[in-house]
Amino acid sequence: MKISALPDAELRQRLMADGVYFRTGTFVAHLRTRLEQVAASFGLLYSDYPLLEGPYADFHVELAPPRGLRRWLRPQVDFIADGHAPFAALPAGQAFPMFEWGLNWCVSSQAQHYLIIHAAVVERNGHAAILPAPPGSGKSTLCAALIHHGWRLLSDELTLIRIDDAALVPLPRPVSLKNASIDVIKRYVPHATFSPSVTDTIKGTVAQMKAPSESIECADQVAAPGWIIFPRYEADAALSLTPVPRSRAFMRVADNAFNYTRLGAAGFEALKGVVAHSDCYDLRYSVLDEAIAAFDRLASQAGKR
Amino acid sequence: MKAAPVLVRVLRDPECLRHLSPAEWDLLLRQARAAQLIARLALLAQRHAPDAIAPQVAPHFEGALLVAQRHREAVEWEITQIRQALGSVGLPLILLKGAAYLAAGVPAASGRSFADIDILVPRARINQAEAALMMHGWATSHHSAYDDRYYRAWMHELPPMQHGRRMTVVDVHHAILPITASSKPDSARLIAAARALPERPGVLVLAPVDMVIHSACHLFHEEELEKGLRDLSDLDLLLRGFAALPGFWSELLARARELDLERAVFYALHFSSRLLGTPVPMATLQAAQRFAPAPPLMRLMDALYGRALLPHHPSCYHGYSALAGRMLFVRAHWLRMPPALLARHLVHKAVVAFKGED
Numbered sequence: 001m002k003i004s005a006l007p008d009a010e011l012r013q014r015l016m017a018d019g020v021y022f023r024t025g026t027f028v029a030h031l032r033t034r035l036e037q038v039a040a041s042f043g044l045l046y047s048d049y050p051l052l053e054g055p056y057a058d059f060h061v062e063l064a065p066p067r068g069l070r071r072w073l074r075p076q077v078d079f080i081a082d083g084h085a086p087f088a089a090l091p092a093g094q095a096f097p098m099f100e101w102g103l104n105w106c107v108s109s110q111a112q113h114y115l116i117i118h119a120a121v122v123e124r125n126g127h128a129a130i131l132p133a134p135p136g137s138g139k140s141t142l143c144a145a146l147i148h149h150g151w152r153l154l155s156d157e158l159t160l161i162r163i164d165d166a167a168l169v170p171l172p173r174p175v176s177l178k179n180a181s182i183d184v185i186k187r188y189v190p191h192a193t194f195s196p197s198v199t200d201t202i203k204g205t206v207a208q209m210k211a212p213s214e215s216i217e218c219a220d221q222v223a224a225p226g227w228i229i230f231p232r233y234e235a236d237a238a239l240s241l242t243p244v245p246r247s248r249a250f251m252r253v254a255d256n257a258f259n260y261t262r263l264g265a266a267g268f269e270a271l272k273g274v275v276a277h278s279d280c281y282d283l284r285y286s287v288l289d290e291a292i293a294a295f296d297r298l299a300s301q302a303g304k305r
Numbered sequence: 306m307k308a309a310p311v312l313v314r315v316l317r318d319p320e321c322l323r324h325l326s327p328a329e330w331d332l333l334l335r336q337a338r339a340a341q342l343i344a345r346l347a348l349l350a351q352r353h354a355p356d357a358i359a360p361q362v363a364p365h366f367e368g369a370l371l372v373a374q375r376h377r378e379a380v381e382w383e384i385t386q387i388r389q390a391l392g393s394v395g396l397p398l399i400l401l402k403g404a405a406y407l408a409a410g411v412p413a414a415s416g417r418s419f420a421d422i423d424i425l426v427p428r429a430r431i432n433q434a435e436a437a438l439m440m441h442g443w444a445t446s447h448h449s450a451y452d453d454r455y456y457r458a459w460m461h462e463l464p465p466m467q468h469g470r471r472m473t474v475v476d477v478h479h480a481i482l483p484i485t486a487s488s489k490p491d492s493a494r495l496i497a498a499a500r501a502l503p504e505r506p507g508v509l510v511l512a513p514v515d516m517v518i519h520s521a522c523h524l525f526h527e528e529e530l531e532k533g534l535r536d537l538s539d540l541d542l543l544l545r546g547f548a549a550l551p552g553f554w555s556e557l558l559a560r561a562r563e564l565d566l567e568r569a570v571f572y573a574l575h576f577s578s579r580l581l582g583t584p585v586p587m588a589t590l591q592a593a594q595r596f597a598p599a600p601p602l603m604r605l606m607d608a609l610y611g612r613a614l615l616p617h618h619p620s621c622y623h624g625y626s627a628l629a630g631r632m633l634f635v636r637a638h639w640l641r642m643p644p645a646l647l648a649r650h651l652v653h654k655a656v657v658a659f660k661g662e663d
Contacts, residue, residue: 055327082339263371
């Protein structure tokens, strides 16, 4: 059963009372909230996710106004992971982005059975392209465009590498877009579903794009490593795809990992497994169509490898 | 009284893992995460009920064990480095707490992680130890002049020293309680009784009774009890591990008296047997009774620690949990410093908090 099977009123009612259990990738999350804004965006973006019955969840999270007088003066919101608030409260209007960031934090801080890279990851024909990149490099923009043009979304933020066999494990969640890229993607993928934009966050204006329902349905299918591509958006740049030596790519991906040092030898082996089976490139682009064409060329060559 | 939290029940009797409902597994993992006991729990489950581990929980156990394994390796490396640094000025390395459990290979090391490595050096040589560590890359992390003086004048340790490249932290102690505390355990006695580790030349740990007493002293003078259950579980494992040593139990009490730590040792025996079912011989429990506080105070301490030592997880909160935590916080400060000094210290901290760090 999917979350969309719950009528709106019942979804809100459940979120307020015992909370809603849903599956995202290999994780089960449990969300409780009385906040209308969170309920509305959650209903919009998570309608295709499997609805579960409790009692088990990997992450138990809640969004709630902090206690105290302040709530009447300037409403705020706390992200609460199983009773503890790991972050400072944010203005109430940022509650839904905070849910997304908080859930990412739960995964990256608590799921130590994966090597976790800060990277987008998309799949075609069984092979995955990993896109590690610092904020502002156009990773999410590219990811959002790719997953509406033939590529499957594994994750926009957290690349999960299975420790034993270096397979890439899906975590399809909404794609987080920032500032100018919100309008770029709204024009580029007009049929996609977006949460309302939230202004003045620490990342500027943010909006989430719903994950394609096929990606959510295939969330149990892992992908083999195929490419590691370091994207970089540059205004007016001509498209260029430059090979990167594997040794160099290894170090750059390790730098983008959340728990590489915590996992020691196991993390090293898993990353080695991924890099050994990936072609590595620096990608510079300014036009989404050209970038997607470059990805598609790589995918078509993969069959001949 | 409410039933014991599932994590406490499992630590008491790991066989009960075989009979947990899915809801209890869910709660067990959450409580273990809050108490920083996932890796220890994972090892316990693998030993006692490998087939019963809930499939959803298994990956979290695997992750915790990977991290624990890496932690052990990192600590081994750190121990070697610190030993070399101290060795350069002819000081042996005496490890305390977590690092000592690990180096000595006692059961309390199981699934144990810790942020800093604690070491003990004779007070007369503390400057030498500091200099040696500085020569090998450790430096006092940033502190205000007040904090620096606070540590050096009143505390039982130097301000924490962090390694410039590896960012690991060493706490250099010359005693196990602040100079200002009312109990005055003589650290020369601890050092004199410390044991060499045959397979680690130049590395020592406290004698078994002293290891227990230090663990007790630490827990029952601690101001923040977030890791209280983990520390109590350490005590439980230490006591179980040493229980069969000849003369251990009688020596424990005699030594507690010598070190002026009878009360802490009494609490350790009392709460670990009460909460975790540590098999303390009846004779020892009875003999320790004379170190117990007067009955009204005992009832209060039972109420306070009975709450504060549970996992710090919402499922374990009783009506007065927060109050119990605050009262033990005040008690710990009270034990650390005489009232006038405490007042002065708290006023300074309040002013700093008000004006911002200098």
